[in-house]
Amino acid sequence: MKIALDAMGGDKAPLEIVKGAVLAAQTYGVEIALVGPSEIVGPELKKYGHPKGISVVEAGEAIHMQEDEIVKAVRSRRDASINVAHHLVRDGEAQALVSAGNTGAVMASAITVLGRIRGIERPAVATLLPYNEGRVLLLDIGANPECKPSYLVQFAQMGSVYMEKVIGIVNPRVALLNIGEESVKGNDLTKEAYERLTDSNVNFIGNIEGVEVHKGKAEVVVTDGFTGNIAVKVGEGLADYILEQVSAVVKSSPFFIAASLLMRPALRKALKRLQYEEYGGAYLLGVNGVVVIAHGRADASAIMNAVRVAKIAAESGLIETMRESLGHHAHAEATAT
Amino acid sequence: MKIALDAMGGDKAPLEIVKGAVLAAQTYGVEIALVGPSEIVGPELKKYGHPKGISVVEAGEAIHMQEDEIVKAVRSRRDASINVAHHLVRDGEAQALVSAGNTGAVMASAITVLGRIRGIERPAVATLLPYNEGRVLLLDIGANPECKPSYLVQFAQMGSVYMEKVIGIVNPRVALLNIGEESVKGNDLTKEAYERLTDSNVNFIGNIEGVEVHKGKAEVVVTDGFTGNIAVKVGEGLADYILEQVSAVVKSSPFFIAASLLMRPALRKALKRLQYEEYGGAYLLGVNGVVVIAHGRADASAIMNAVRVAKIAAESGLIETMRESLGHHAHAEATAT
Numbered sequence: 001m002k003i004a005l006d007a008m009g010g011d012k013a014p015l016e017i018v019k020g021a022v023l024a025a026q027t028y029g030v031e032i033a034l035v036g037p038s039e040i041v042g043p044e045l046k047k048y049g050h051p052k053g054i055s056v057v058e059a060g061e062a063i064h065m066q067e068d069e070i071v072k073a074v075r076s077r078r079d080a081s082i083n084v085a086h087h088l089v090r091d092g093e094a095q096a097l098v099s100a101g102n103t104g105a106v107m108a109s110a111i112t113v114l115g116r117i118r119g120i121e122r123p124a125v126a127t128l129l130p131y132n133e134g135r136v137l138l139l140d141i142g143a144n145p146e147c148k149p150s151y152l153v154q155f156a157q158m159g160s161v162y163m164e165k166v167i168g169i170v171n172p173r174v175a176l177l178n179i180g181e182e183s184v185k186g187n188d189l190t191k192e193a194y195e196r197l198t199d200s201n202v203n204f205i206g207n208i209e210g211v212e213v214h215k216g217k218a219e220v221v222v223t224d225g226f227t228g229n230i231a232v233k234v235g236e237g238l239a240d241y242i243l244e245q246v247s248a249v250v251k252s253s254p255f256f257i258a259a260s261l262l263m264r265p266a267l268r269k270a271l272k273r274l275q276y277e278e279y280g281g282a283y284l285l286g287v288n289g290v291v292v293i294a295h296g297r298a299d300a301s302a303i304m305n306a307v308r309v310a311k312i313a314a315e316s317g318l319i320e321t322m323r324e325s326l327g328h329h330a331h332a333e334a335t336a337t
Numbered sequence: 338m339k340i341a342l343d344a345m346g347g348d349k350a351p352l353e354i355v356k357g358a359v360l361a362a363q364t365y366g367v368e369i370a371l372v373g374p375s376e377i378v379g380p381e382l383k384k385y386g387h388p389k390g391i392s393v394v395e396a397g398e399a400i401h402m403q404e405d406e407i408v409k410a411v412r413s414r415r416d417a418s419i420n421v422a423h424h425l426v427r428d429g430e431a432q433a434l435v436s437a438g439n440t441g442a443v444m445a446s447a448i449t450v451l452g453r454i455r456g457i458e459r460p461a462v463a464t465l466l467p468y469n470e471g472r473v474l475l476l477d478i479g480a481n482p483e484c485k486p487s488y489l490v491q492f493a494q495m496g497s498v499y500m501e502k503v504i505g506i507v508n509p510r511v512a513l514l515n516i517g518e519e520s521v522k523g524n525d526l527t528k529e530a531y532e533r534l535t536d537s538n539v540n541f542i543g544n545i546e547g548v549e550v551h552k553g554k555a556e557v558v559v560t561d562g563f564t565g566n567i568a569v570k571v572g573e574g575l576a577d578y579i580l581e582q583v584s585a586v587v588k589s590s591p592f593f594i595a596a597s598l599l600m601r602p603a604l605r606k607a608l609k610r611l612q613y614e615e616y617g618g619a620y621l622l623g624v625n626g627v628v629v630i631a632h633g634r635a636d637a638s639a640i641m642n643a644v645r646v647a648k649i650a651a652e653s654g655l656i657e658t659m660r661e662s663l664g665h666h667a668h669a670e671a672t673a674t
Contacts, residue, residue, distance in 0.1 A: 130578065131578060132578075132581075142516055145516060145522075145523055145524040146524050146525065179482060179562070179563055179566040179567065185482075186482055186563065187482040187483050209570050210566065210568070210569070210571035210572075211570040211571070211573045211574040211577075213571050213574055213575075214571070214574040214577070215578075223567070225516070226516055226523065226524050226527075226564065227563065227564050227567050229516040229547065230514060230560070230564050230568050231547070231568055232547065232571075233546050233547025233548040234548070234550050234551070234568040234569075234571065235571055235572055236547070237548040237549060237551040237552055238550075238572045238575060238576060239575060240548075240551070240552075241467065241468060242576060243579075244469075246604065246608075248607060249600060249603045249604050252603060253603075255596075255599065256596075256600055256603075259593075259599075259600070262592065262593075262596075263586060263587070263593055266586045266589060266590075266593075267583065270583065270586050271579070271582055271583075
C-alpha cells in the first residue's frame with residue numbers, strides 16, 4: 001500500500017507534511033511517496049534520518065492561484081505537485097492520494113488526471129460529522145455551489161457506498177437537508193431532488209432539518225455544495241465560540257483550573273471527534289481514485305490521520321464498488337429511457 | 338406600552354404563555370393583551386389572581402395547518418388569535434406583537450394585516466447570534482427559501498437599521514455569507530448580490546465564510562432563507578451535541594460533579610447567550626409593526642424575554658426609521674431609473 005502525499009499543499013507545507021509522512025509510515029506501516037521539489041523535500045526528510053518506506057517523487061511547486069484561474073493553472077502546469085501525485089494514482093504506482101492544498105486545485109487535478117466515475121456528473125466533497133457514538137457523512141460541502149437535482153441523487157448513491165464499504169454500515173439511511181420535513185418544503189432544488197431520491201435505489205428516509213444532522217437520524221445527508229459548506233463552517237465557528245467561552249470560565253478561578261486539569265483528558269477524549277484532525281479531512285467522491293483533502297491548516301498529526309483514512313478507503317475497495325454500482329445504475333437508467 | 342401576545346401559539350400554549358405574560362408584566366411594567374378564547378385564557382390567568390396590566394382580548398384558536406395550506410387558512414380565519422393580535426397592532430391598540438406560533442402563520446398574518454414597508458419586496462426573519470461580547474444579526478433564516486439579489490440588499494438595509502436603532506451600533510458592518518472571500522465565489526445569487534451590495538447605501542465589507550459568523554467580523558450577515566435556516570439549525574444541533582458530551586464527562590465522576598456544581602453559575606452565565614430563551618426569539622423585519630416570533634418550544638421565561646425584546650424594539654422607533662430610510666431609498670431608486 002503506497003499513498004501519494006502532496007508535500008507542497010497546505011498552510012504548513014512542507015514541514016508538517018513531511019513530519020506527518022514520517023509519523024504515518026511508522027504508525028500505519030504504509031509506504032509514502034512525498035511529491036514535491038526534491039531540493040525542498042529532501043532536506044526536510046533528512047531531519048528524520050532515512051525513515052523506512054518514504055520516497056521522494058520529483059515535482060514542481062504547489063499551485064497558488066486566484067480561484068477563477070485555478071482550473072487553467074492546473075491544466076497548464078503538468079509538473080505541479082498535485083498533478084504529479086494524481087498521476088501516481090492513475091498509473092497504479094500509488095493507491096490513494098492525500099493533499100492539504102487548495103480544494104479547488106485538488107478537485108480540478110483529480111478530475112483532469114483521474115477522471116470521473118461513469119454515471120457521476122459531478123464529484124462531491126464529503127465530510128464525517130459526529131453524533132453520540134456514530135458518524136454521519138455530509139455531502140457536498142463545497143465542490144458544487146450550484147447543483148441540479150440529479151447531482152444530489154448521485155451524492156446520495158456515492159455517500160451510501162462510502163458508508164457501506166468504508167465505515168461498514170449496512171443499507172445506510174439517506175436524508176435530504178431541508179428547512180422542514182414535509183416534501184413540499186424548501187427551494188426548487190430540494191423539491192425536485194426529493195421526488196428523485198424517492199424513486200432512486202438509495203435508502204431514502206426523507207427530509208431532515210439542520211438541527212437533526214448531529215442527532216443521528218441518517219447516516220448520509222445530502223445537500224448542495226453552497227449550503228453544505230456554510231453549514232459545516234458555521235458549525236466550526238460556533239464550536240470554537242463555545243469552547244472559548246468554557247475555557248474563559250475555567251481560567252477565571254484557580255480552583256476551576258485545578259478541577260479542569262483533572263477533567264481535561266476525559267473532556268479531550270469526548271470532544272476530539274469534533275476536530276478535523278481526527279477525521280483526517282474530507283473525501284473527494286466520484287473520481288477514479290481515493291482522494292483525501294486534508295484541512296488547509298493541517299499539522300503533522302492531521303496529515304497522519306488523513307493517511308490512515310486514505311489507507312482504509314483504498315483497502316475497502318471503495319472505488320471498485322462505486323464503479324460497479326453506479327455504472328450499473330447509470331446503465332439501468334439509460335436502458336429505461 | 339402595550340404588547341399583543343398570541344396566547345394560543347406555541348407548543349406550550351396557553352399555560353406557559355400566560356405565565357410568561359404575568360412575569361413580563363411584573364418585571365418590565367408593560368401592559369399585555371393576551372389574545373385567545375376567553376374561556377381558555379381566562380381560567381389560566383385566574384390562577385395568578387388579577388395580575389395588574391393584563392387584559393384578555395377575545396379570539397379564536399391558533400392556526401394548525403399543513404404548510405402549503407397556511408396562507409389560505411390565515412386569510413380565511415379572521416378570528417384566529419394571530420390575526421386578532423395583528424389587528425391590535427395595526428389599529429394602534431398595541432405597540433408590538435409576540436407569538437410562539439407557526440412561523441409561516443405569523444408571517445402570512447403580518448403581511449396580510451400589517452402590510453409590507455414600502456420598498457421591501459419580502460420581509461425576512463432575523464436572529465441575533467453571539468460572539469465574544471457582541472452580537473451579530475443573521476437574516477434571512479427561513480422566510481424566503483428562494484431569494485433574488487434585490488431581496489438580499491433589502492435584508493442588509495433592514496438589518497442595518499435594526500442594529501443601529503435597537504442594539505445601538507453606529508454604521509454596522511454588513512457581510513454577505515459565502516463559501517469564500519473573493520467576489521467571484523459562490524452561486525449566481527451571491528455573485529449578483531455582491532455587486533448590488535457594493536453599490537448600495539449599507540456599510541458592506543464583502544463576503545464572509547461560515548466560520549467567521551461567530552467571530553464578530555460583521556454586525557449584520559445576509560443570506561437567503563434556505564441557507565440561513567440550515568446554518569442556524571445545524572448550529573443549534575451541534576451546540577446540543579457539544580453540551581451533551583461535556584455533561585457526560587462531568588457525570589462520569591463524583592469529583593467532576595462536585596467541581597461542576599461550583600463552576601455551573603459561571604458556565605451558565607457564559608453559555609446562556611447561546612440559548613434562544615435569552616434572545617426572546619427571532620424578528621420579522623419588513624412589515625409595518627414590531628413582530629417577535631418566539632421559539633415554538635418557548636416556556637414562560639422565553640416568552641418574558643420575547644416581550645422584553647419587543648418592548649425595546651417598539652420604544653426604539655425601529656419601524657418609523659425603517660419606513661423613512663427604506664421608503665426614501667426606494668424613492669431615490671425610482672427617481673434614478
